[in-house]
Structures are given as structure tokens and as C-alpha cells.
Amino acid sequence: MSLQGKTVIVTGAGKGIGRSTVDLLISRGATVAALTRSADDVRELKELGCRAIQVDLSDAKATREAARASLPADLLVNCAGTTELQPFLETTVEAFDHLYAVNTRAPMIVAQEYARFIIDTGRKGAIVNVSSVASFVGIPDHAAYCASKSGLDGLTRVMAKELAPHGIRTNGIHPTVTLTPMAVKAWSDPEKAAGMLGRIPVGRFADPIDIAEIILFLLSDEAAMVNGISMPVDGGYMVA
Numbered sequence: 465m466s467l468q469g470k471t472v473i474v475t476g477a478g479k480g481i482g483r484s485t486v487d488l489l490i491s492r493g494a495t496v497a498a499l500t501r502s503a504d505d506v507r508e509l510k511e512l513g514c515r516a517i518q519v520d521l522s523d524a525k526a527t528r529e530a531a532r533a534s535l536p537a538d539l540l541v542n543c544a545g546t547t548e549l550q551p552f553l554e555t556t557v558e559a560f561d562h563l564y565a566v567n568t569r570a571p572m573i574v575a576q577e578y579a580r581f582i583i584d585t586g587r588k589g590a591i592v593n594v595s596s597v598a599s600f601v602g603i604p605d606h607a608a609y610c611a612s613k614s615g616l617d618g619l620t621r622v623m624a625k626e627l628a629p630h631g632i633r634t635n636g637i638h639p640t641v642t643l644t645p646m647a648v649k650a651w652s653d654p655e656k657a658a659g660m661l662g663r664i665p666v667g668r669f670a671d672p673i674d675i676a677e678i679i680l681f682l683l684s685d686e687a688a689m690v691n692g693i694s695m696p697v698d699g700g701y702m703v704a
């Protein structure tokens with residue numbers, strides 16, 4: 465599986481799954497255009513050799529400008545995401561709008577700019593949208609998150625149909641709990657962790673590298689006939 469010489473846009477590149485994806489891409493000979501928010505992460509990504517652009521993806525105009533600034537590119541990973549835990553009855557409009565802006569609208573905007581570039585320059589490309597098992601399953605306290613990821617899945621399916629005739633494949637991946645620093649904190653309660661672990665047949669949570677490997681596969685030419693799928697990367701959680 466070679467991504468040698470390819471330029472890949474990665475959103476949410478600063479931490480967690482996005483950062484692991486950046487490291488793996490660089491180790492396989494790709495160049496990364498990184499979109500992320502924290503200044504420290506931007507600095508670190510530049511030191512790694514990335515073209516790093518600081519942006520708040522909840523701002524639609526800034527997102528479009530950053531997406532344009534990240535071009536030219538061959539491939540796109542929409543990885544940035546955020547969450548806020550609120551019971552359904554207490555879910556605020558502000559939190560709902562914010563999660564939709566970051567998790568659903570920003571991937572659409574970045575993908576629009578990327579796809580226009582690929583089409584205009586007569587290239588071929590691939591997009592991976594990082595969704596979640598939360599788009600398939602109702603998880604208490606995650607109403608806005610589940611809705612925003614299901615919305616992203618809808619985009620993935622339409623993009624797969626509309627963009628493939630132009631040579632761009634689009635797929636979604638759906639990780640289970642993945643041990644990024646944030647998730648380690650959220651799942652450090654042994655009782656809560658045991659309940660979730662009991663539903664994952666392989667008996668462990670995912671590591672960021674487990675997810676990054678699948679992202680790279682879906683980007684690669686080896687996945688040339690894979691388009692429009694929603695692929696769980698969940699150790700069997702969805703069949704449990």
C-alpha cells in the first residue's frame with residue numbers, strides 16, 4: 465500500500481486519531497496539509513514537515529479559506545471532531561449547532577473545496593470521513609454527537625454517488641472507543657469501561673493506530689473499488 469509522494473489533507477491533525485494518521489502518512493512517504501486549532505499543535509506539525517494551518521472549524525468562512533489554503537492535495541481525511549455530554553432533555557441549541565458545525569458542516573466545506581480542485585485539475589482522489597459507532601447506536605448523553613455523526617454519514621453516501629463519476633471515492637469509518645488522551649480520561653472509570661469492554665468481542669478498546677491503518681487503506685489504490693461504505697473499526701461491537 466503506497467502513499468509515497470501523495471499530499472493528504474488531514475483535519476484535526478493535532479491530536480488523537482488525526483495525529484496518529486499524520487505520523488503514519490509521513491512514515492509511508494506522504495506529505496501532510498494539516499488543519500487544526502491549537503497553536504502548539506500547529507507548531508509541532510510544522511516541525512514534522514507538515515503544511516500546518518490554524519483554523520477553528522466551527523467558523524464556516526474560516527474553514528473554507530483554510531481548505532483552499534491546504535491545496536494542492538491528492539487525498540482528504542476529515543478527522544476533526546468534538547463532543548459535549550448532555551442528556552437529551554438538556555441538550556442545548558448552542559451545543560447542537562456547535563457539534564453540527566464542527567462534525568458535519570466543516571467536513572462538507574473542506575470536501576467541497578478539495579473535490580472542486582481534484583475535478584478542475586483532472587486528477588483522481590479519495591476522501592475518508594471519520595464518523596463513529598455513535599452514528600449507528602443511540603448513546604445516552606450523546607444526542608447532538610450521534611445526530612452530527614449520522615449527518616456526516618448522509619454526506620458520505622451522497623458524496624460517494626456524486627463524486628465517484630469524477631474519480632473521487634468517499635468512505636466513512638466508525639471507530640469504537642479509541643484511546644486518545646481525551647477518551648482515556650472519559651473511560652478511566654473501571655466500572656464504565658468494563659460495561660463497554662464487555663460489548664467488544666476482541667476485548668479491548670482501539671488504539672489510534674488501529675484507526676489510522678484503516679484510514680490509509682481506504683485512501684490507497686488498493687481500495688479502488690471501495691466507495692460509499694460505512695466501515696466499523698470496533699472489534700465487533702456492532703455485531704455483539
Ligand code: NDP
Binds near residue numbers: 478545597
Ligand atoms: P481528539 O480530541 O483527540 O482530537 C480532535 C482533534 O480535532 C484535535 O486536534 C482538535 O484540535 C481538533 N478539533 C476539534 N475541534 C476543532 C475545531 N473547532 N477546529 C479545529 N480543530 C478542531 O479526538 P479523537 O482523536 O478522539 O477523535 C478524532 C475523530 O474520531 C473525531 O471525529 C471523533 O468524533 C472520532 N471518534 C473518536 C472516538 C474516540 O473514542 N476517541 C470514537 C469514535 C469516533 P484542538 O485540540 O486544538 O481543539
